[in-house]
Amino acid sequence: MNFSDLLEKAFNFQDYGLLLPLVTNSLIAGAALGIVGGLIGIFIMMRDMAFAVHGIAELSFAGAAFALLIGADVVTGSVFGSMIAALILGILGTRARDRNSITGVLMPFGLGLGILFLSLYEGRSANKFGLLTGQIVAVDDVQLNGMLLLSAVVVIALLLVWRPLTFASVDPVVANARGVRTSGLSIVFMMILALAVAVTIQVVGALLVLALLITPAAAAMRVTSNPVTTVVLSIVFAELAVVGGILLALAGSLPISPYVTTISFLIYVICRGIEAVRSPRRHQV
């Protein structure tokens, strides 16, 4: 394949108008996911949990693969998988050090289980790969409703605990003294995170969840420290990545994930650039 073939495969807007209606459901799901990723990413960053998210994603993948194998609903399967991982991390990994090692132990185990279930599965092979690297080419109405419901639960739950969770995340000692139930909140947050991961996997796959759950918030934090602006930018970046990614993917014959992750990455690079131009001092430490 030469470069122009690749371009042809990646960007081809010929039948765009015809294809667009086919992905309406995916776009709606993607938009919901953008809000989820933009919001929860801020807390993942504050709590320094990027690695734990990856661990949860692998167990979520195992759950989804198991559901596929036994013919159950894949979203339900991944919710179960990530809930189990989140509970283990929430209960055992209260300190960052422990959490990292537990995540390191869980991750390959989850991935291994998932691969086992997938190799036993005899259905369409596209489904297999999709769980790892993303799939929503066609989201049906039932799936869409499930994803919207999960997204709504995540967003509402986050709003309900927003202020104390922020306090507990940035300054646990003082928050605890102020009467914030920091350990209870951390379990609650793990549950919310588990749901968010389970939804995200449906769109970008287990290996790429960080592109939507971390990168937008990380990018926003590079350019602002105003909490409200951070929220707005983080959501905008996540929407650009996921909705933009789906729209671009339509023009080619490649899966959507590379588009989503590339946009997300470029936004981050641009934000770092802006930060470096604005305050070169910060990087000298």
Add this chain to the structure above:
Amino acid sequence: MTQTPIVKFEDARLAFGSRVLWEQLDLSIAAGEFLAVLGPNGSGKTSFINTMLGTTALNHGRVSIAGEPVRRGSAAVGLIPQQRPFGDNVPLRARDLVALGVDGAKPGIRMARRAVRNKVDELLELVGASGYANRAVSDLSGGEQQRLRAAQALASDPRVLLCDEPLLSLDLNHQQAISEVIHRQAVERGSAVVFVTHEINPILPYVDRVLYLAEGRFHLGSVDEVMQSSVLTELYGAPVAVLRVNGRIVVVSGDGTRALPADGHDHIEDIELETGK
């Protein structure tokens, strides 16, 4: 008839397993009083504070604040913890951090933005941090961050201000500024102050009484009563010399090889032990 004490310990005992940190502690701290708590690492200084925060329970006896049993999250108590740097991933400005001290324990998102904003401006002014109100927390120095923690602690105009090594690793300028803020709260607002430290000199002008914890025992009294060779020698059960040099107090062990209490850099051990409960 004297005023009700702000903090009152009655026959209090705290032990972890078989290790007794202190027992038979009877202590009343009056409004406006500044109590310094000294002692080596692991002597239960941080735990002493935690019993007043309601995060550590006494094994025996009682502690009350303003006549009420200790309750976690009480507005009558403010905490200025040891300085720990905030990471890079904190999307907050100085004012947002102080705002968390005002209403951070309440659920949901902030609705009363204007009221909180006014309160935060007031608090920033009080600790001399107005100049960097809109700067990112992660860009501030340790001393600047510590002023914000002082502002957080003052948010509820607490009856007792608990300070856990708040000056550790700060430069002299910030040490003075923060001790002054704490002193002013005691004098002007009548708050009781409990100030845990391994280094009494920066706060020497403000201290009314000293509680010295060591080896499962304690000694309580004025600075001159407690900071004496004979008293500390008895507490430690080993020769200790207290020297006064240019208005500063220096405590050294009998052979003169180490200062007591050991300086607080391995204080972490203390914290882990005491929050491990």
